Amino acid sequence: MRNIIVQKFGGTSVADTEKIKNVARAVIREKNLGNDVVVVVSAMGHTTDLLVKMAKEISDTPSAREMDMLLSTGEGVSIALLAMALQAQGCDAVSMNAIQAGIMTENLHSKARIIDIKTENIFKHLDEGKVVVIAGFQGVTDELEITTLGRGGSDTSAVALAGALNAKRCDIYTDVEGVYTTDPRIVPYASRLEQISYEEMLELARVGANVLHPRAVETAAKYHMPVRVRSTFKLENLGTLMLGVNQMEIQRPVTGVASDLSQLRIVVCDVQDNPGTAAILFDGLAKENISVDMIIQSYARKAMNTNDIAFTIDKADLDRTMKILEKVKENLHYSNVFVDDKIAKISIVGAGMIDKPGIAAKMFRTLADLDINIKMISTSEIKISCLVEQSSANDAVTALHRVFGLDCDTKAVVKGDLPPSV
């Protein structure tokens, strides 16, 4: 029986040759525990930015196919250097690009999905006792076209490889120490979670935690692959283990609290209350690939035969949304459109809330006690979100974190440049 561990190191972990030597030590440490080790790495630090800069100097609209050819060279450098560093420390190792590792994707440049991994070559090297260092973020089609996976690509490569190789665990090494109950920069008493379920992680990712891309989380859930998020720079810290909800040791009703400032609210007033009016609006948005998050339709005003429709979108989609509203005006006959960009979406997430009634009521009461007005509400099985004034966001998170028993005894050590974690 093999014990395969897949380790993934991001761009900051391999930013220079000294850091690559450190990564080699972390790999050898895992190998010395008796595991077969497969390592997935991203391009070094700012390599991707430099490549993009050169491409921009040459063309305003470089083709996606050539951008993929260009960007895939980035991981080509880091895998070779890491394999050399492992060899220099006495550990037999071999680097493999996406073609060699058989990471097959659909034929879609800049955002391809992995459809298969031909693992024979990888197993051949593992059988010879080598550490196998594989380029993340990239793939190849049946036609030998190089593709890249888009955002969250290297994490997804690592988790998909772990699944295909039937690994014991996938470790995502990053510059944060794990997944926190909330953003430690807002709540100093935020605590690191020892475990989190795939579903909770997905909900947290959707409400603003960028520890792990939802794609990677979904891939992990699909393979039931345990994934550990941990710090490259504090190897003694075990980070947070993500796994299936049934495998978790404890289930708290609320696992984390998050605030998301990236959305704005649009209110369309006095829409004609005929069947299909909402469909006209949201079909138009869907066709433009604009994601709508929360939606509320007010009770119809009988006398006028009109109602109001409110919804939230990403701030970046505002201009395109306003154009669509203009286009559908003759069908909807609305009177006014209000845009509210000073909002925050506050969410509590927890797989344990399914069996615990009263969690929502407790959330609403907590906000009411703080005189915070709730503008919209949405719920899923394991998440409750409330839209509030942006100015109240931090107070709301702090109070909810305390009320649901998430405060830890000691203040988290927070560096200023820590990326937002939850």
Add this chain to the structure above:
Amino acid sequence: MRNIIVQKFGGTSVADTEKIKNVARAVIREKNLGNDVVVVVSAMGHTTDLLVKMAKEISDTPSAREMDMLLSTGEGVSIALLAMALQAQGCDAVSMNAIQAGIMTENLHSKARIIDIKTENIFKHLDEGKVVVIAGFQGVTDELEITTLGRGGSDTSAVALAGALNAKRCDIYTDVEGVYTTDPRIVPYASRLEQISYEEMLELARVGANVLHPRAVETAAKYHMPVRVRSTFKLENLGTLMLGVNQMEIQRPVTGVASDLSQLRIVVCDVQDNPGTAAILFDGLAKENISVDMIIQSYARKAMNTNDIAFTIDKADLDRTMKILEKVKENLHYSNVFVDDKIAKISIVGAGMIDKPGIAAKMFRTLADLDINIKMISTSEIKISCLVEQSSANDAVTALHRVFGLDCDTKAVVKGDLPPSV
């Protein structure tokens, strides 16, 4: 009937994004003449040096396999950027690395030889009207291992591709304007040759001209592929066309004069004149991969039953040669070894000298008139070389260049940083 032109651009021609745009213009110019164009490029300017530097920071002895993985990323960048530059100028183009272009090599890292080119993918893109931009210097084995071709690799890639694609011509764009009758820094009246035969080019390359690596010349001769050496920075200049001796328009008895200062002479004195003594010495050198160029064995001194053996080697091989001489001393019983490192090998090269008696005599007379002593002589069908004192080298070259009618009417324009050409 297709008209395929293969163009090759070296590292200095693609050193930055502005230069890459210039290269794109040279490619489009060729395409607009009605040709199908395949472009072979090297890594950008100092990319290879930077990659080697990082490897050295990580390991004193990086494995050849990982060095090949690392270095092959260099051309990965330049091919993608050139394809983008072509697209930006309205020319449909596609980049291909060695795997995609099917450049199959033996399984030998850092100095593999091309054994086959699977041209289907290249022809597919040419059929679609695209310019195909291919990574030079790299190849791939049957097992998908990445290899590199070693010195002269990109030139060899280009010529081999031209042969496999049955191209009309291969154009090697470089920073010199062509092949000269001699080094213009020694003889200001050196003239650019319009044509040169493969055989002459090989002889000139062996005696110190580094315009084109002998491997690339040999590959061209094998395929009977016309190769034009020309300047990236002076597109209006047609450079020098290299082709089969039978295809040449004019054959002068002497095409070029070269001096080579890279060798030294070793004289082994009073060697026992028994059968096999020379074999012992030169077997020993061959086993250590030390190339011996000129060899003279003096007439045996009958009374002593000894003779002297003199030979020339590359200066870099001196230490290893002395060790071998030490080792074979008990067999050779020589008295002394003299090393003479102040020598120059002066050569005249010309395919036309085969049918013209008296060329050698004219060379010796010219040197004698200058009071230059000839230490050794070697000849091939199209070359005569004389070993002389290094201090006489420039005088010898200047006189021979004039005597054999190679002086042109105007002084060549020579830049200080021009690499030595012949």
